[in-house]
Amino acid sequence: MPTKPPIRSRHWRYLLDRDVRQAGLVSLLVFLLSGGLVWLAYVIHVVRVAARSPLAPPRRMVxxxxGQRLQHEQPATDYRQRLQRALTLARAECTDHLLLLGGRGEGQCSEAAAGQAWLRQHGVPEQLRLELEEESTDSLENLRHARQLLQAQAGEAPPPAVVLVSSRYHLARCMLLARRLGMVAVPVAAEDVxxxxxxxLLQLLGExxxxMWIDVGLRWADLIGNRRMAARIS
Structure with missing residues (x-):
């Protein structure tokens, strides 16, 4: 069976995608025509979600x-914080089902597998259901593959609501994508504050x-009736 190329190399395919380039161009025009005010609104939204996201869900949830790119086959700082938050939720019985997301980077170990190893080294509860999703290359694929797994497990019943654990700067994007995919989700922050x-701050601005690139692109697709472009996140 052929080995899939690493995540980092597969990211370059987006730069060759005409829909992605079109969304980027429209976003740039919106930025220029608004004098940066639309972008500032997205900054405020990202910071607000980052600051207000809770440290635990309202009830026990999946x-x-x-995941995040590994360093020497090990979780880096941000990823360790996410795993620590998940471990805290498991120990507090806020969840009995963890789904670790993330495919293989430049090394041989997937992000999900590295996260599983870290959790086991730090005493994850034995009764916890721990699953890996190792095929994704980015946040959208993380959620799309997770949705497929949960739908398959739910059968004819609706898939369960989920908790999204990630770094605070990343949560606004995660929630936007989850809503677009029809998932009922609650954000939980990795960092205490x-x-x-x-x-x-640079990470918040980048997010x-x-x-803005994603959301403006989707709005543009809806406006012009480009179903192919709109279906990219569905």
Missing amino acids: TLVF LPWHPRY ASYL
Whole structure:
């Protein structure tokens, strides 16, 4: 069986995609024509979601943990924070089903498998149901594959509501994609509080730009009736 190319190399395919380029061009025009005000609104939204996301769900729920590129086959700082939050939820019996998301990067170990190893090293409860989703390359595929797994397990019943565990800067994008995919989701933040150091601020600004690219592109697709483009996130 042929080995799939690593996540990093597969990201380049988006730059060759005409729908992605069209969405980027429309977003740039909106940015210029609004004098940056539309982008500022996305910044405010990303920061608001980042600051207000809770540390635990309102009830016991299936929990999805977003992976991140590994460093030397091990979870990096942001990913470890996500895993620690998931471990805290499991120990507090806020979840009995963890689904770790993330495919293979440049190494041989998938992000999900590295997360599973980390959780087991740190004493994950034995009764916890721990599943891996190792085929995805980005947040959209994370959620799409998770939805397929949960739908298959639910059978004819509706798939369950889920908790999305990720870094605070990432949660606005996760929630937008989940809603677009028809998932009922609750955000839970990896960090106890919103960090305000320069690196994190840059991440928030980058996420706002990416969120604007996705959302404006989808709105444009709906406006012009481009079903192919709109179906990219469905």
